[in-house]
Amino acid sequence: DAGVIQSPRHEVTEMGQEVTLRCKPISGHNSLFWYRQTMMRGLELLIYFNNNVPIDDSGMPEDRFSAKMPNASFSTLKIQPSEPRDSAVYFCASRSSGSGADTQYFGPGTRLTVL
Protein backbone atom coordinates (compact mmCIF):
# COMPACT_ATOMS: atom_id res chain seq x y z
CA ASP A 1 0.00 0.00 0.00
CA ALA A 2 1.23 3.50 -0.80
CA GLY A 3 1.94 5.56 2.27
CA VAL A 4 1.81 9.33 2.54
CA ILE A 5 3.55 10.85 -0.46
CA GLN A 6 5.38 14.16 -0.29
CA SER A 7 7.09 16.19 -2.96
CA PRO A 8 9.63 17.43 -3.49
CA ARG A 9 11.91 15.47 -1.14
CA HIS A 10 14.47 18.26 -1.19
CA GLU A 11 14.08 21.94 -2.00
CA VAL A 12 16.79 24.58 -2.06
CA THR A 13 15.68 28.10 -2.73
CA GLU A 14 16.76 31.67 -2.17
CA MET A 15 15.34 34.04 0.38
CA GLY A 16 12.25 35.79 -0.91
CA GLN A 17 11.17 33.03 -3.26
CA GLU A 18 7.85 31.22 -3.04
CA VAL A 19 7.98 27.59 -1.94
CA THR A 20 5.18 25.05 -2.38
CA LEU A 21 5.26 21.68 -0.65
CA ARG A 22 2.85 18.95 -1.68
CA CYS A 23 1.26 16.02 0.09
CA LYS A 24 -0.93 13.11 -0.93
CA PRO A 25 -2.44 11.41 2.13
CA ILE A 26 -3.21 7.73 2.43
CA SER A 27 -6.38 6.91 0.54
CA GLY A 28 -9.38 6.84 2.84
CA HIS A 29 -7.78 8.92 5.56
CA ASN A 30 -9.84 11.98 6.44
CA SER A 31 -7.39 13.95 8.60
CA LEU A 32 -4.20 15.58 7.36
CA PHE A 33 -1.45 17.25 9.37
CA TRP A 34 1.50 19.47 8.46
CA TYR A 35 4.50 19.45 10.81
CA ARG A 36 7.85 21.19 10.85
CA GLN A 37 10.95 19.60 12.41
CA THR A 38 14.11 21.43 13.44
CA MET A 39 16.93 20.56 15.81
CA MET A 40 16.07 23.50 18.04
CA ARG A 41 12.31 23.12 18.29
CA GLY A 42 11.72 19.46 17.49
CA LEU A 43 8.50 18.42 15.74
CA GLU A 44 5.84 21.14 15.69
CA LEU A 45 2.29 20.91 14.38
CA LEU A 46 1.58 23.72 11.91
CA ILE A 47 -1.98 23.00 10.82
CA TYR A 48 -4.42 20.13 10.47
CA PHE A 49 -7.48 19.41 8.36
CA ASN A 50 -10.49 17.19 8.97
CA ASN A 51 -12.48 16.27 5.86
CA ASN A 52 -10.55 18.90 3.89
CA VAL A 53 -11.49 21.69 6.31
CA PRO A 54 -8.76 23.49 8.31
CA ILE A 55 -9.46 22.88 11.99
CA ASP A 56 -6.50 24.41 13.80
CA ASP A 57 -3.86 26.63 12.23
CA SER A 58 -2.55 28.09 15.47
CA GLY A 59 0.84 26.55 14.80
CA MET A 60 1.37 28.38 11.53
CA PRO A 61 4.29 30.74 12.23
CA GLU A 62 3.00 33.81 10.45
CA ASP A 63 1.12 35.09 7.44
CA ARG A 64 3.87 33.98 5.11
CA PHE A 65 2.64 30.42 5.61
CA SER A 66 -0.58 29.13 4.09
CA ALA A 67 -2.04 25.66 3.57
CA LYS A 68 -4.83 24.35 1.41
CA MET A 69 -6.60 21.06 0.94
CA PRO A 70 -8.73 21.32 -2.21
CA ASN A 71 -9.76 17.66 -2.09
CA ALA A 72 -9.31 14.52 -0.01
CA SER A 73 -6.21 13.41 -1.88
CA PHE A 74 -4.08 16.53 -2.03
CA SER A 75 -2.75 19.31 0.17
CA THR A 76 -0.21 22.07 -0.22
CA LEU A 77 1.84 24.14 2.20
CA LYS A 78 3.07 27.40 0.76
CA ILE A 79 5.66 29.81 2.08
CA GLN A 80 5.77 33.23 0.47
CA PRO A 81 8.20 34.88 0.79
CA SER A 82 10.58 32.32 2.22
CA GLU A 83 13.25 33.22 4.78
CA PRO A 84 16.40 31.37 5.95
CA ARG A 85 14.74 30.62 9.31
CA ASP A 86 12.15 28.55 7.45
CA SER A 87 14.81 25.95 6.72
CA ALA A 88 13.59 22.69 8.23
CA VAL A 89 12.12 19.32 7.37
CA TYR A 90 8.39 19.56 6.71
CA PHE A 91 6.29 16.46 7.28
CA CYS A 92 2.79 15.64 6.20
CA ALA A 93 0.84 12.99 8.10
CA SER A 94 -2.61 11.49 7.67
CA ARG A 95 -5.02 9.63 9.88
CA SER A 96 -8.29 7.79 9.64
CA SER A 97 -10.79 9.01 12.20
CA GLY A 98 -11.96 5.45 12.75
CA SER A 99 -8.54 4.27 13.84
CA GLY A 100 -9.20 4.65 17.55
CA ALA A 101 -6.22 6.30 19.20
CA ASP A 102 -4.55 9.13 17.35
CA THR A 103 -2.55 6.99 14.90
CA GLN A 104 -0.88 9.23 12.38
CA TYR A 105 1.11 8.00 9.41
CA PHE A 106 3.94 10.27 8.36
CA GLY A 107 5.36 10.90 4.92
CA PRO A 108 9.12 10.93 4.26
CA GLY A 109 9.31 14.71 4.58
CA THR A 110 10.56 17.60 2.46
CA ARG A 111 13.91 19.02 3.46
CA LEU A 112 13.76 22.76 2.77
CA THR A 113 16.85 24.94 2.66
CA VAL A 114 16.41 28.67 2.21
CA LEU A 115 19.65 30.45 1.38
Place this chain on the structure above:
Amino acid sequence: TQLLEQSPQFLSIQEGENLTVYCNSSSVFSSLQWYRQEPGEGPVLLVTVVTGGEVKKLKRLTFQFGDARKDSSLHITAAQPGDTGLYLCAGVPQGAQKLVFGQGTRLTINP
Protein backbone atom coordinates in the same frame (compact mmCIF):
# COMPACT_ATOMS: atom_id res chain seq x y z
CA THR B 1 8.80 25.17 27.37
CA GLN B 2 8.09 21.64 26.19
CA LEU B 3 4.88 20.01 27.38
CA LEU B 4 6.63 16.66 27.10
CA GLU B 5 10.21 16.47 28.35
CA GLN B 6 12.32 13.57 27.15
CA SER B 7 15.51 12.37 28.78
CA PRO B 8 18.20 11.80 27.96
CA GLN B 9 18.38 13.84 24.76
CA PHE B 10 21.35 11.80 23.52
CA LEU B 11 22.41 8.27 24.42
CA SER B 12 25.23 6.21 22.99
CA ILE B 13 25.77 2.69 24.29
CA GLN B 14 27.32 -0.60 23.25
CA GLU B 15 25.43 -3.43 21.63
CA GLY B 16 23.95 -5.77 24.20
CA GLU B 17 23.40 -3.17 26.91
CA ASN B 18 20.02 -2.21 28.34
CA LEU B 19 18.64 1.31 28.36
CA THR B 20 15.64 3.35 29.45
CA VAL B 21 14.29 6.55 27.92
CA TYR B 22 11.89 8.75 29.82
CA CYS B 23 9.03 11.03 28.81
CA ASN B 24 7.69 13.31 31.53
CA SER B 25 5.05 15.99 31.89
CA SER B 26 3.16 17.91 34.54
CA SER B 27 0.00 17.44 32.48
CA VAL B 28 -2.31 14.46 32.23
CA PHE B 29 -2.58 12.79 28.85
CA SER B 30 -5.44 10.82 27.33
CA SER B 31 -2.87 8.63 25.61
CA LEU B 32 0.84 8.53 24.93
CA GLN B 33 2.65 7.22 21.91
CA TRP B 34 6.22 6.33 21.06
CA TYR B 35 7.65 6.80 17.58
CA ARG B 36 10.99 5.93 16.04
CA GLN B 37 12.45 8.06 13.29
CA GLU B 38 15.37 7.08 11.08
CA PRO B 39 17.44 9.54 9.03
CA GLY B 40 15.63 10.79 5.95
CA GLU B 41 12.31 9.32 7.00
CA GLY B 42 9.22 10.31 8.92
CA PRO B 43 8.41 9.06 12.42
CA VAL B 44 6.89 5.59 12.60
CA LEU B 45 4.50 4.68 15.38
CA LEU B 46 5.75 1.94 17.71
CA VAL B 47 3.03 1.81 20.35
CA THR B 48 0.13 3.65 21.96
CA VAL B 49 -0.65 3.41 25.67
CA VAL B 50 -3.98 4.64 26.98
CA THR B 51 -4.48 3.25 30.49
CA GLY B 52 -2.58 4.43 33.58
CA GLY B 53 -0.08 1.77 34.60
CA GLU B 54 -0.32 0.01 31.25
CA VAL B 55 2.70 -1.97 30.08
CA LYS B 56 3.17 -3.04 26.48
CA LYS B 57 5.95 -5.15 25.01
CA LEU B 58 7.21 -5.15 21.46
CA LYS B 59 9.97 -7.78 21.22
CA ARG B 60 12.88 -6.28 23.19
CA LEU B 61 11.07 -2.98 23.79
CA THR B 62 8.91 -2.42 26.88
CA PHE B 63 6.68 0.62 27.15
CA GLN B 64 5.05 1.80 30.35
CA PHE B 65 2.44 4.50 31.00
CA GLY B 66 2.59 6.07 34.44
CA ASP B 67 -0.25 5.47 36.88
CA ALA B 68 -1.20 9.16 36.80
CA ARG B 69 -0.92 9.26 32.98
CA LYS B 70 1.67 12.03 33.14
CA ASP B 71 4.76 10.08 32.12
CA SER B 72 5.99 7.13 30.15
CA SER B 73 9.15 5.11 29.71
CA LEU B 74 10.70 3.00 27.00
CA HIS B 75 13.06 0.23 28.03
CA ILE B 76 15.19 -1.63 25.50
CA THR B 77 16.80 -4.91 26.48
CA ALA B 78 19.99 -6.10 24.79
CA ALA B 79 20.14 -3.16 22.39
CA GLN B 80 21.07 -3.86 18.77
CA PRO B 81 22.60 -1.50 16.17
CA GLY B 82 19.26 -1.63 14.37
CA ASP B 83 17.69 0.14 17.35
CA THR B 84 19.63 3.28 16.45
CA GLY B 85 17.38 6.24 15.73
CA LEU B 86 15.44 9.17 17.15
CA TYR B 87 12.78 8.11 19.65
CA LEU B 88 9.89 10.50 20.10
CA CYS B 89 7.14 10.41 22.65
CA ALA B 90 3.87 12.13 21.79
CA GLY B 91 0.54 12.55 23.50
CA VAL B 92 -2.85 14.18 23.46
CA PRO B 93 -3.27 16.31 26.61
CA GLN B 94 -6.53 15.62 28.41
CA GLY B 95 -9.22 17.91 27.06
CA ALA B 96 -7.23 18.78 23.96
CA GLN B 97 -7.30 17.39 20.45
CA LYS B 98 -3.81 17.98 19.13
CA LEU B 99 -0.93 15.57 19.41
CA VAL B 100 2.16 17.16 21.00
CA PHE B 101 5.67 15.76 20.67
CA GLY B 102 8.66 15.64 22.94
CA GLN B 103 12.06 16.80 21.69
CA GLY B 104 13.20 13.25 21.19
CA THR B 105 16.03 11.00 22.36
CA ARG B 106 18.73 10.32 19.81
CA LEU B 107 19.93 6.77 20.44
CA THR B 108 23.09 5.27 18.99
CA ILE B 109 23.94 1.61 19.49
CA ASN B 110 27.57 0.87 18.74
CA PRO B 111 28.55 -2.59 17.45
